[in-house]
Amino acid sequence: MATPEKTEEPPKVTPLLELAKCSKATPSPNPDKCGPIITIVVGSAKKIREFHVYEGLLSHYSSYFKAALKGAWKEGALKTVELKDDNPEVFKAFFHWINTGKLYFAPNASGEIPLSEKLICEIYVFGDARGCPDLCNAAIDLLLQKMHEAWRTALAELPFVYENTLRGSALRKCLVDDFVDNFRFPNLTDVIQRDAELSRYPQEFLAEIVVAFMALGSTPIPSAAGWGNLPYSKNNWVTHIKPLICSRYHDHPAPPA
Ligand SMILES: [Zn+2]
Known part of the structure; x- marks a missing residue:
């Protein structure tokens, strides 16, 4: 007789607390108007990571990036922003959120x-x-x-x-x-x-x-x-x-x- 397969106990996880979507959240921008891709270099020394984000998305959600990416500024002309003092893990969450509406990809x-x-x-x-x-x-x-x-x-x-x-x-x-x-x-x-x-x-x-x-x-x-x-x-x-x-x-x- 075949040995029954060992069944693993499913992990006991608290189900995610469901929250209503904020009805006053900023609506997504028109994808047709998202413009060029901006390179964002986050962190310094060993903890450095590069992200590529549509300019329109950055400007739509953040007044800081909206100002920094105006053509007159160096960042706007080079299409690159350096954030040396920021934590790449924080920007990664922002990157996920700006693209998917969630701060992380999966549990x-x-x-x-x-x-x-x-x-x-x-x-x-x-x-x-x-x-x-x-x-x-x-x-x-x-x-x-x-x-x-x-x-x-x-x-x-x-x-x-x-x-x-x-x-x-x-x-x-x-x-x-x-x-x-x-x-x-x-x-x-x-x-x-x-x-x-x-x-x-x-x-x-x-x-x-x-x-x-x-x-x-x-x-x-x-x-x-x-x-x-x-x-x-x-x-x-x-x-x-x-x-x-x-x-x-x-x-x-x-x-x-
Ligand atoms: Zn709200």
């Missing part, structure tokens, strides 16, 4: 989002610096999906985010909300761990957390019913956050005049 071998929380925050900062609000919105959406998948707060990313964003930024707001909703600051007042623990939190972040809790007043934390009792807390958070994403975290560019 990783475990069926999970292949981008780290750190990289997603870097994509937001890149979008912010390059005048590309739709990219920032896409990064926020993916960060929320990543938080849902990994079910952890982006504690390790706080210093990077607070060093690279301005007060009132949507990324900060998203992280503060998530900490209020889903984190209970363990060890924060523990005398033994206090110094090490406190150094993980930027001062401005702690101030924003205090303001956020004060703003709640006597209202219970919106997603906290059943907190600590998975999957109830996660489902509550999803139900609470989904309808808020577009109005609370997205920056919608004005439609072209």
